[in-house]
Amino acid sequence: MAKKQSDKIAKRIGFGVLGLGLFFIAVSVYQLIITTSFVMRTSPIIGEVIGMETGYTVSTRAEDTYQPLFAYTDGEGNFLQGQSAYLSMTYNFPIGTKVAIRVDPDVPGKVYVDEATNLWGFTIIFGGLGALFGVLGAKHLHNIKKYGGKKRKKAKT
Structure with missing residues (x-):
């Protein structure tokens, strides 16, 4: 009885981790669609830094x-x-610096610095986390199915 209960718990953990991975991938795909749409309907322009909030x-x-x-x-x-739409530790530009920016046409006062980490960072981070959790969850479920909750024998060296 205890073995079946532990197998159920192990499967729940595996499905939970896999589900978390799929959720992160879904968020990443959604953000990819939003960012791609934004990049396709805007063009980089040059903006000049005239002030700075810290x-x-x-x-x-x-x-x-x-x-x-x-x-x-x-x-x-x-x-x-x-x-700028975001606060960042890297945006310490001196006043007068010319920077490539993208402006949201729907909200003209909302400016995005035109750099890869600013535009695609969220997508990459959530996609990476999704892949990591997805692989870990799938591997966990695979091991449960393959070994049936039995301990694996260590290879002799």
Whole structure:
């Protein structure tokens, strides 16, 4: 009885980890679609840093974060300003720096720095986590099916 109960628990753990992996992959695919759509309907333009807001983050170590304010000209020649959509530790640009940006056409004041980590980082991180948890969950379930809860013998060396 205890063996069957432990097998059920082991299967639940395997399906839980596999399910978590599939969830992360689904989030990654959703973000991939959103980002691809955004990149296809925008073009990189040059913006000039005209201001900087600083914040503070406490993760593994306390660090400053930066959120630049950009001035740019849109496709119709209008002079506009927009704040970076994200705070980042890497956005410590000096005032006057010219930076490639993308502007959300639906929200003109929302600016994204045109760099791979800014645009695709979320997708890559969640896709990687999804793949990792998916493989671990599938491997766990495979081992349960293959060994049936029995202990594996260690190879003699």
